[in-house]
Amino acid sequence: MKAIQIVQAGEIKTVDIPKPSISPNEVLLKIKYAGFCGSDLNTYSGKNPMVKLPVIPGHEIGAVIEATGDGVPAHLKAGVSCTVNPYTACGNCPSCRNGRPNACQFNQTLGIQRNGAMCEYISLPWNRVIADSAISPKDFCLVEPMSVGFHAVNRGEVSDLDTVAVIGCGMIGAGAVVRASIRGAKVIAIDIDDAKLSLSKRLGADFTVNSRTENVHERLQEITGNCGPDVIIEAVGAPPTYQMAINEVAFTGRVVCIGYAKTEIAFETKYFVQKELDIRGSRNAMPEDFRAVMEYLKRGTCPKEDLVSGIYPPDRARDALEMWKANPGQVFRLLIEF
Numbered sequence: 001m002k003a004i005q006i007v008q009a010g011e012i013k014t015v016d017i018p019k020p021s022i023s024p025n026e027v028l029l030k031i032k033y034a035g036f037c038g039s040d041l042n043t044y045s046g047k048n049p050m051v052k053l054p055v056i057p058g059h060e061i062g063a064v065i066e067a068t069g070d071g072v073p074a075h076l077k078a079g080v081s082c083t084v085n086p087y088t089a090c091g092n093c094p095s096c097r098n099g100r101p102n103a104c105q106f107n108q109t110l111g112i113q114r115n116g117a118m119c120e121y122i123s124l125p126w127n128r129v130i131a132d133s134a135i136s137p138k139d140f141c142l143v144e145p146m147s148v149g150f151h152a153v154n155r156g157e158v159s160d161l162d163t164v165a166v167i168g169c170g171m172i173g174a175g176a177v178v179r180a181s182i183r184g185a186k187v188i189a190i191d192i193d194d195a196k197l198s199l200s201k202r203l204g205a206d207f208t209v210n211s212r213t214e215n216v217h218e219r220l221q222e223i224t225g226n227c228g229p230d231v232i233i234e235a236v237g238a239p240p241t242y243q244m245a246i247n248e249v250a251f252t253g254r255v256v257c258i259g260y261a262k263t264e265i266a267f268e269t270k271y272f273v274q275k276e277l278d279i280r281g282s283r284n285a286m287p288e289d290f291r292a293v294m295e296y297l298k299r300g301t302c303p304k305e306d307l308v309s310g311i312y313p314p315d316r317a318r319d320a321l322e323m324w325k326a327n328p329g330q331v332f333r334l335l336i337e338f
Contacts, residue, residue, distance in 0.1 A: 003119035004317045004336065007054045009046030012318045017056075020123040024070040027126045029082065032137035033311075034118040035060030036320060036334045037145065038170070040111065044321045047262065051112050058118030059086035059110040060144045060333070062137030065129070072126040082131035083140040084117065084124060086110035087284050102151065102284040109284070118317075120338050130290055134298055141335055142171075142307055146293045147285035148258065149175020149235065153183065154289065155282040156231040156256045160184030163224050166205075167245060168235035169196040171307065171332045172258060176233045177203045178296060185231075188223060190216065190244075193329045202303050211244075220248050227251075233282075234258060239265045246271050246279075254278040311335045 001019045006012045022028045040057040042048035061084045068076055076082075088108045089101030096104055110116035130143075149172045158164055164180040166173050169191040180187045181204025188207045189200035197208035209219045220228060228250035234241055237259025245255045246267055255277060271277065296302060309331045312320040320334045 001120040002314055003056050004314055005054050005056050006043050014314050019121050022069040022123045025126055026069045026123050027076055027129050028067040028123045029063040030066040031063050031117055031338050033062040033141045033335045033337055034058035035141040041324055056115040056118055057111040058116035060141050061117045062140035076126055076131055080131045080133050081137045082129050083143050085128050102286050132294055139297055139304055143293045145171040146175035147289040148172045150179040150289040150292050151285040152176050152233050152256045152258050152282040153179035155280050156254045158183050158185050158231055162230040164231045165229040166233045167241045169200045173235035174203055177205050199306055237261050251275045256280050256282050258282050307332045309334055311337050
Protein backbone atom coordinates (compact mmCIF):
# COMPACT_ATOMS: atom_id res chain seq x y z
CA MET A 1 0.00 0.00 0.00
CA LYS A 2 1.00 3.64 -0.48
CA ALA A 3 2.53 5.62 2.39
CA ILE A 4 4.31 8.96 2.83
CA GLN A 5 7.67 8.90 4.58
CA ILE A 6 9.89 11.72 5.80
CA VAL A 7 13.35 10.23 5.34
CA GLN A 8 15.44 13.11 6.61
CA ALA A 9 15.32 16.89 6.72
CA GLY A 10 14.12 18.12 3.34
CA GLU A 11 13.41 14.64 1.95
CA ILE A 12 9.90 13.22 1.76
CA LYS A 13 8.75 10.49 -0.58
CA THR A 14 5.96 8.03 -1.34
CA VAL A 15 6.84 4.43 -0.47
CA ASP A 16 5.14 1.04 -0.69
CA ILE A 17 4.67 -0.85 2.58
CA PRO A 18 2.65 -3.98 3.43
CA LYS A 19 -1.03 -3.55 4.21
CA PRO A 20 -1.51 -4.27 7.93
CA SER A 21 -3.52 -7.18 9.24
CA ILE A 22 -5.62 -7.06 12.40
CA SER A 23 -5.39 -9.09 15.58
CA PRO A 24 -8.05 -9.58 18.25
CA ASN A 25 -9.09 -6.27 19.86
CA GLU A 26 -7.81 -4.32 16.86
CA VAL A 27 -9.51 -2.23 14.18
CA LEU A 28 -8.38 -1.80 10.57
CA LEU A 29 -8.93 1.75 9.32
CA LYS A 30 -9.07 2.96 5.74
CA ILE A 31 -7.45 6.38 5.85
CA LYS A 32 -9.37 8.97 3.85
CA TYR A 33 -7.52 12.11 4.97
CA ALA A 34 -4.50 12.83 7.14
CA GLY A 35 -3.45 16.31 8.15
CA PHE A 36 0.02 17.81 8.29
CA CYS A 37 0.73 19.29 11.73
CA GLY A 38 3.28 21.95 12.67
CA SER A 39 5.38 19.14 14.15
CA ASP A 40 5.46 17.49 10.71
CA LEU A 41 6.65 20.75 9.16
CA ASN A 42 9.36 20.94 11.82
CA THR A 43 10.34 17.33 11.09
CA TYR A 44 10.62 18.12 7.38
CA SER A 45 12.61 21.28 8.19
CA GLY A 46 14.99 19.45 10.55
CA LYS A 47 13.72 21.28 13.64
CA ASN A 48 11.88 18.53 15.53
CA PRO A 49 14.16 17.13 18.27
CA MET A 50 11.58 14.53 19.35
CA VAL A 51 11.14 12.75 16.02
CA LYS A 52 12.63 9.36 15.17
CA LEU A 53 13.55 9.27 11.47
CA PRO A 54 12.64 7.92 9.02
CA VAL A 55 8.98 8.24 9.92
CA ILE A 56 5.54 8.05 8.36
CA PRO A 57 3.86 11.24 9.62
CA GLY A 58 0.20 11.70 10.42
CA HIS A 59 -1.69 11.99 13.69
CA GLU A 60 -4.60 14.17 12.52
CA ILE A 61 -6.77 11.45 11.07
CA GLY A 62 -10.02 11.09 9.19
CA ALA A 63 -10.81 7.46 8.41
CA VAL A 64 -13.49 4.84 7.92
CA ILE A 65 -13.53 1.51 9.75
CA GLU A 66 -12.65 -1.21 7.27
CA ALA A 67 -12.76 -4.30 9.51
CA THR A 68 -12.67 -5.32 13.15
CA GLY A 69 -11.01 -8.16 15.01
CA ASP A 70 -12.47 -10.39 17.68
CA GLY A 71 -13.33 -8.63 20.92
CA VAL A 72 -14.00 -5.21 19.41
CA PRO A 73 -17.16 -3.49 20.78
CA ALA A 74 -20.23 -3.56 18.53
CA HIS A 75 -20.40 0.22 18.06
CA LEU A 76 -17.15 0.06 16.07
CA LYS A 77 -18.36 -1.45 12.84
CA ALA A 78 -17.34 -1.34 9.19
CA GLY A 79 -18.30 1.81 7.33
CA VAL A 80 -18.39 4.18 10.33
CA SER A 81 -16.21 7.29 10.09
CA CYS A 82 -13.69 7.89 12.84
CA THR A 83 -10.51 9.48 14.08
CA VAL A 84 -7.78 8.23 16.41
CA ASN A 85 -6.34 9.26 19.75
CA PRO A 86 -2.70 9.29 18.58
CA TYR A 87 -0.98 9.32 21.97
CA THR A 88 0.21 6.43 24.11
CA ALA A 89 0.32 6.19 27.88
CA CYS A 90 2.47 3.83 29.93
CA GLY A 91 0.11 3.76 32.92
CA ASN A 92 2.97 3.87 35.45
CA CYS A 93 4.72 7.26 35.23
CA PRO A 94 3.73 10.20 37.48
CA SER A 95 1.50 11.74 34.80
CA CYS A 96 -0.43 8.53 34.27
CA ARG A 97 -0.73 7.84 38.00
CA ASN A 98 -2.09 11.37 38.46
CA GLY A 99 -4.82 10.85 35.86
CA ARG A 100 -3.16 12.92 33.14
CA PRO A 101 -2.10 10.35 30.53
CA ASN A 102 -1.98 13.05 27.85
CA ALA A 103 1.33 14.12 29.43
CA CYS A 104 2.74 10.60 29.81
CA GLN A 105 6.48 10.74 30.37
CA PHE A 106 6.95 7.98 27.82
CA ASN A 107 4.31 9.02 25.29
CA GLN A 108 4.86 8.03 21.68
CA THR A 109 2.71 10.07 19.33
CA LEU A 110 1.78 8.69 15.92
CA GLY A 111 3.93 10.26 13.23
CA ILE A 112 6.64 11.47 15.61
CA GLN A 113 8.10 8.75 17.84
CA ARG A 114 6.40 5.98 15.85
CA ASN A 115 4.97 5.64 12.36
CA GLY A 116 1.74 7.53 11.81
CA ALA A 117 -1.31 7.35 9.61
CA MET A 118 -0.27 9.04 6.38
CA CYS A 119 -0.87 5.82 4.48
CA GLU A 120 -3.79 3.91 2.99
CA TYR A 121 -4.52 1.66 5.97
CA ILE A 122 -3.59 1.45 9.62
CA SER A 123 -4.47 -1.05 12.35
CA LEU A 124 -4.80 0.00 15.98
CA PRO A 125 -6.20 -1.22 19.30
CA TRP A 126 -9.91 -0.49 19.34
CA ASN A 127 -9.67 1.78 22.38
CA ARG A 128 -7.65 4.31 20.34
CA VAL A 129 -10.48 4.68 17.80
CA ILE A 130 -13.07 7.45 18.21
CA ALA A 131 -16.05 6.91 15.90
CA ASP A 132 -19.12 8.98 15.07
CA SER A 133 -21.16 8.53 11.91
CA ALA A 134 -22.38 12.15 12.18
CA ILE A 135 -18.90 13.50 11.39
CA SER A 136 -17.25 13.09 7.99
CA PRO A 137 -13.70 11.74 7.67
CA LYS A 138 -12.57 15.12 6.35
CA ASP A 139 -13.99 16.95 9.36
CA PHE A 140 -12.50 14.35 11.69
CA CYS A 141 -9.05 15.65 10.65
CA LEU A 142 -9.83 18.85 12.55
CA VAL A 143 -10.59 17.11 15.84
CA GLU A 144 -7.10 16.35 17.17
CA PRO A 145 -5.53 19.79 16.52
CA MET A 146 -8.55 21.66 17.85
CA SER A 147 -8.62 19.40 20.92
CA VAL A 148 -5.13 20.64 21.85
CA GLY A 149 -6.52 24.18 22.06
CA PHE A 150 -9.56 22.93 23.96
CA HIS A 151 -7.26 21.24 26.47
CA ALA A 152 -5.30 24.47 27.01
CA VAL A 153 -8.54 26.19 28.01
CA ASN A 154 -9.19 23.39 30.49
CA ARG A 155 -5.68 23.85 31.89
CA GLY A 156 -6.45 27.55 32.33
CA GLU A 157 -9.65 26.73 34.23
CA VAL A 158 -11.46 29.28 32.10
CA SER A 159 -14.93 30.37 33.18
CA ASP A 160 -17.49 32.96 32.13
CA LEU A 161 -15.91 35.42 34.56
CA ASP A 162 -12.59 35.48 32.71
CA THR A 163 -11.07 37.57 29.98
CA VAL A 164 -8.86 35.27 27.90
CA ALA A 165 -6.20 36.32 25.40
CA VAL A 166 -5.01 33.74 22.87
CA ILE A 167 -1.62 34.56 21.35
CA GLY A 168 -1.31 32.81 18.00
CA CYS A 169 -4.44 31.99 16.04
CA GLY A 170 -3.37 29.07 13.93
CA MET A 171 -5.23 25.81 14.17
CA ILE A 172 -4.47 25.13 17.82
CA GLY A 173 -5.04 28.73 18.86
CA ALA A 174 -8.31 28.65 16.95
CA GLY A 175 -9.37 25.71 19.10
CA ALA A 176 -8.58 27.72 22.22
CA VAL A 177 -10.64 30.65 20.94
CA VAL A 178 -13.61 28.37 20.31
CA ARG A 179 -13.46 26.64 23.69
CA ALA A 180 -13.01 29.86 25.68
CA SER A 181 -15.94 31.39 23.82
CA ILE A 182 -18.15 28.36 24.47
CA ARG A 183 -17.37 28.71 28.17
CA GLY A 184 -18.64 32.28 28.12
CA ALA A 185 -15.31 34.08 28.54
CA LYS A 186 -14.48 37.39 26.90
CA VAL A 187 -11.96 36.36 24.24
CA ILE A 188 -9.14 38.42 22.72
CA ALA A 189 -7.36 36.97 19.69
CA ILE A 190 -3.78 38.15 19.05
CA ASP A 191 -1.89 37.41 15.84
CA ILE A 192 0.15 39.10 13.13
CA ASP A 193 -2.16 38.02 10.29
CA ASP A 194 -5.43 39.85 9.65
CA ALA A 195 -6.99 36.85 7.87
CA LYS A 196 -6.47 34.68 10.95
CA LEU A 197 -7.85 37.41 13.17
CA SER A 198 -10.91 37.74 10.95
CA LEU A 199 -11.53 34.01 11.19
CA SER A 200 -11.01 34.17 14.96
CA LYS A 201 -13.91 36.63 15.15
CA ARG A 202 -16.10 34.11 13.34
CA LEU A 203 -14.95 31.42 15.79
CA GLY A 204 -16.04 33.47 18.80
CA ALA A 205 -13.39 36.10 19.60
CA ASP A 206 -14.83 39.34 20.95
CA PHE A 207 -11.75 41.42 20.17
CA THR A 208 -8.75 41.08 17.87
CA VAL A 209 -5.29 42.62 18.12
CA ASN A 210 -2.74 42.63 15.32
CA SER A 211 0.57 42.55 17.22
CA ARG A 212 2.48 43.65 14.13
CA THR A 213 0.52 46.88 13.58
CA GLU A 214 -0.95 47.66 17.02
CA ASN A 215 0.45 48.32 20.48
CA VAL A 216 -0.51 45.13 22.29
CA HIS A 217 -0.09 46.52 25.79
CA GLU A 218 -2.24 49.58 25.13
CA ARG A 219 -4.97 47.53 23.44
CA LEU A 220 -5.11 44.94 26.21
CA GLN A 221 -5.23 47.63 28.87
CA GLU A 222 -8.03 49.35 26.95
CA ILE A 223 -10.06 46.16 26.58
CA THR A 224 -9.59 45.00 30.17
CA GLY A 225 -9.99 48.30 32.01
CA ASN A 226 -6.25 48.50 32.78
CA CYS A 227 -6.22 45.06 34.46
CA GLY A 228 -4.83 42.73 31.81
CA PRO A 229 -6.36 39.38 30.77
CA ASP A 230 -7.12 36.85 33.52
CA VAL A 231 -5.79 34.05 31.32
CA ILE A 232 -3.28 34.18 28.47
CA ILE A 233 -2.78 31.14 26.24
CA GLU A 234 0.52 31.10 24.36
CA ALA A 235 0.12 29.13 21.13
CA VAL A 236 3.14 30.32 19.13
CA GLY A 237 6.30 29.13 20.86
CA ALA A 238 8.52 32.18 20.34
CA PRO A 239 10.47 34.28 22.85
CA PRO A 240 8.52 37.53 22.19
CA THR A 241 5.13 35.85 22.65
CA TYR A 242 6.18 34.02 25.81
CA GLN A 243 7.44 37.31 27.22
CA MET A 244 4.23 39.03 26.14
CA ALA A 245 2.17 36.47 28.03
CA ILE A 246 4.07 37.01 31.29
CA ASN A 247 4.16 40.78 30.93
CA GLU A 248 0.52 41.29 29.98
CA VAL A 249 -1.40 38.78 32.11
CA ALA A 250 -3.31 40.21 35.08
CA PHE A 251 -2.09 40.00 38.64
CA THR A 252 -2.91 36.49 39.98
CA GLY A 253 -3.56 35.45 36.38
CA ARG A 254 -2.90 32.16 34.63
CA VAL A 255 -0.49 31.69 31.72
CA VAL A 256 -0.98 28.49 29.71
CA CYS A 257 1.92 27.45 27.48
CA ILE A 258 1.31 25.29 24.40
CA GLY A 259 4.04 26.37 22.00
CA TYR A 260 7.53 24.88 22.06
CA ALA A 261 10.16 27.63 21.93
CA LYS A 262 13.27 26.74 19.94
CA THR A 263 15.62 28.84 22.09
CA GLU A 264 16.04 29.87 25.71
CA ILE A 265 13.92 32.81 26.84
CA ALA A 266 14.74 35.59 29.31
CA PHE A 267 11.87 36.66 31.59
CA GLU A 268 11.21 39.44 34.08
CA THR A 269 10.96 36.84 36.80
CA LYS A 270 9.84 39.46 39.33
CA TYR A 271 6.41 39.18 37.68
CA PHE A 272 6.21 35.53 38.68
CA VAL A 273 6.24 36.62 42.31
CA GLN A 274 4.69 40.09 42.18
CA LYS A 275 1.69 38.88 40.22
CA GLU A 276 1.61 35.52 42.00
CA LEU A 277 1.18 33.87 38.61
CA ASP A 278 0.10 30.36 37.75
CA ILE A 279 2.24 29.27 34.80
CA ARG A 280 1.01 26.01 33.34
CA GLY A 281 2.08 23.76 30.52
CA SER A 282 -0.50 22.18 28.24
CA ARG A 283 0.36 19.05 26.28
CA ASN A 284 -1.74 17.09 23.79
CA ALA A 285 -5.36 16.48 24.85
CA MET A 286 -7.60 14.25 26.92
CA PRO A 287 -10.47 12.08 25.61
CA GLU A 288 -12.99 14.59 26.93
CA ASP A 289 -11.33 17.29 24.81
CA PHE A 290 -11.83 15.13 21.71
CA ARG A 291 -15.49 14.65 22.61
CA ALA A 292 -15.99 18.37 23.20
CA VAL A 293 -14.56 19.23 19.76
CA MET A 294 -16.79 16.62 18.14
CA GLU A 295 -19.89 18.07 19.80
CA TYR A 296 -18.85 21.52 18.61
CA LEU A 297 -18.41 20.33 15.02
CA LYS A 298 -21.83 18.69 15.10
CA ARG A 299 -23.45 22.02 15.95
CA GLY A 300 -22.85 23.09 12.36
CA THR A 301 -21.56 26.55 13.26
CA CYS A 302 -17.86 25.95 12.62
CA PRO A 303 -16.49 27.48 9.36
CA LYS A 304 -14.78 24.16 8.61
CA GLU A 305 -13.86 24.88 5.02
CA ASP A 306 -11.87 27.93 6.09
CA LEU A 307 -9.77 25.80 8.43
CA VAL A 308 -8.47 23.64 5.57
CA SER A 309 -5.91 25.55 3.52
CA GLY A 310 -5.36 22.87 0.90
CA ILE A 311 -5.92 19.22 -0.01
CA TYR A 312 -3.15 17.31 -1.82
CA PRO A 313 -2.69 13.77 -3.20
CA PRO A 314 0.09 11.67 -1.66
CA ASP A 315 2.54 12.29 -4.49
CA ARG A 316 2.35 16.03 -3.83
CA ALA A 317 3.12 15.86 -0.11
CA ARG A 318 6.42 17.64 -0.68
CA ASP A 319 4.63 20.45 -2.51
CA ALA A 320 2.28 20.84 0.46
CA LEU A 321 5.10 21.16 2.97
CA GLU A 322 7.12 23.49 0.75
CA MET A 323 4.09 25.73 0.35
CA TRP A 324 3.60 25.81 4.12
CA LYS A 325 7.29 26.44 4.68
CA ALA A 326 7.16 29.40 2.31
CA ASN A 327 3.92 30.80 3.76
CA PRO A 328 3.91 29.84 7.45
CA GLY A 329 1.45 32.52 8.49
CA GLN A 330 -1.19 31.66 5.90
CA VAL A 331 -1.85 27.99 6.63
CA PHE A 332 -4.28 26.41 9.08
CA ARG A 333 -4.26 22.78 7.98
CA LEU A 334 -3.09 20.92 4.90
CA LEU A 335 -4.66 17.54 4.22
CA ILE A 336 -3.43 14.56 2.25
CA GLU A 337 -6.29 12.68 0.60
CA PHE A 338 -5.95 8.94 0.07
